[in-house]
Amino acid sequence: MKIGIVCYPTFGGSGVVATELGKALAKEGHQIHFITYRQPTRLDFFSENLYYHEVDIKSYPLFEFAPYELALASKMVNVVKYEGLDLLHVHYAIPHASAAYMAKQILKEQGIYIPVVTTLHGTDITLVGKDPSYEPVVTFSINQSDGVTAVSEDLRKDTFEHFDIKNHIEVIPNFIDLDRFKKQKKEHFKLAICPHGEKLLVHTSNFRKVKRVEDVIQVFYRLRKTVPAKLLLVGDGPERDKMERLCRDLGTCDDIRFLGKLEAVEEVLSVADLFLMPSEKESFGLAALEAMACEVPILSSNAGGIPELNLDGITGYVCNIGDVTTMTEKALEILDDDNLPRFKAAALARAKEFDVANILPKYEQYYRETIARA
Ligand code: GMT
CATH class of the missing domain: 3.40.50.2000 (Glycogen Phosphorylase B;)
Structure with missing residues (x-):
């Protein structure tokens, strides 16, 4: 599959999970396109299946806040179109799920259909997302996603409790690369x-x-x-x-x-x-x-x-x-x-039990199901 991954490229857990997922999928032979505003922290090597597309956020004296979401949606449109992606997987709902919705609508006008999977990571729901200043857009963009995953049963429950969600939410937990994280002689x-x-x-x-x-x-x-x-x-x-x-x-x-x-x-x-x-x-x-x-x-x-x-x-x-x-x-x-x-x-x-080798097939399976459903 050709998959676009959108995430925060920082030290935060959601960015780490998204980057490690992309790396593991690339190892399995999938073509992975990271669409982020900076090179993800753990993406610092060459692989023939990994691509990086930087979101170019233009500033202008009129903007007190540069419109990141618009720049991201525009970049998604171009990457989906020119790289021929099969699916967009956005990590952290705010504002990635709503930017993906916008990209999807623009592409639809051009006769291109792109399924979107949104992964909820935690504070996008439990802290920031349910704040009234974001809640309507978060609810809408989760409901508009073709697939939604949450990293724990508890987060799934919380999402249904705090938002009016019509979609099924699949639980796919965090995972770990046991080749890197193991007890070393120190x-x-x-x-x-x-x-x-x-x-x-x-x-x-x-x-x-x-x-x-x-x-x-x-x-x-x-x-x-x-x-x-x-x-x-x-x-x-x-x-x-x-x-x-x-x-x-x-x-x-x-x-x-x-x-x-x-x-x-x-x-x-x-x-x-x-x-x-x-x-x-x-x-x-x-x-x-x-x-x-x-x-x-x-x-x-x-x-x-x-x-x-x-x-x-x-x-x-x-x-x-x-x-x-x-x-x-x-x-x-x-x-x-x-x-x-x-x-x-x-x-x-x-x-x-959370070895990447056990969790990766769950994402692959979910992608296939989402593409088939769309
Ligand atoms: O822990 C943080 O504050 C960072 C945050 C993030 O969004 O990057 O981590 C969240 O996502 C991780 C990956 O799915 C989870 O393992 C963390 O538990 C979760 N943090 C919170 O819910 C506070």
Whole structure:
């Protein structure tokens, strides 16, 4: 198939999933055309089946806000027409689904029919999408898509709850490339961070409010009174300054390192004993899956689709959002040397269920069905 993929080309989970999906489809022999405003972060090599079309957003003194959606729709029209695409797959509803609708209408006028699949990733529904300033367009463009997928059962449920959706929504979860995300031998790294055999906790996120990074620090602060430990915080975002201040106030600065954005996060995960994901909202939790693939158990909240991935008492523990007391107790239980190997093995076994080799055929099948239906 010849497939156009539209996504945010940034570090965010939806962009990562879209890029990895395109790469995996290209490996299977499909021709993949990325249509994005910048080269996707993980698309930095040559493959005969991968193409990149940059959306050219012209600015003009009159525009306080450059019309990205129009530039994107125009680019989609040209790529579909000149590359002869079979299907457009847009990731993150806002504004990609409505731009795709516009492109589809323009192409229809020219006698070209292009089916559109929209993948809902989370905040496009749970946070931004249901805001009254976007809701009518999000509802309309989801209903106009020829196929709709959501990354968890919980996100599917949420979408039906908050929007008047007439379409079927197929659940296709996030996936992982186990060749890249696997435990690597990095003992020297562990020794440098934990010279006295301390336990190593890791959190990675975009440091937005929904990630509740303050809970990560509060759990660490409490846990460290019982078990010698270190905490690595990977990523960057609006909450970082506040979190650095919290560390200073709690006197934990010596044991916490802010690493900023890291490309090779799997190297850090390879030496971790526990991954923390106390999010307020999380449609799936790709960052937790990446940790599990590196044999790291998960201490998480029960937000959104996380419990569909992190099995309570097996791959880690699932606690109520904001309950840092229970989270600390559960973290200590996981870190106990009598329990840790069992949790680590279960985390890896669970991650294997989300191997790209298992999930990719679901997308291929869904594309075929959508094209046949259209
Ligand atoms: O986690 C983020 O804030 C980034 C966000 C995105 O849209 O890029 O991630 C969302 O999509 C990922 C891939 O499907 C999911 O694994 C994340 O759980 C989801 N984030 C939220 O729902 C908050």
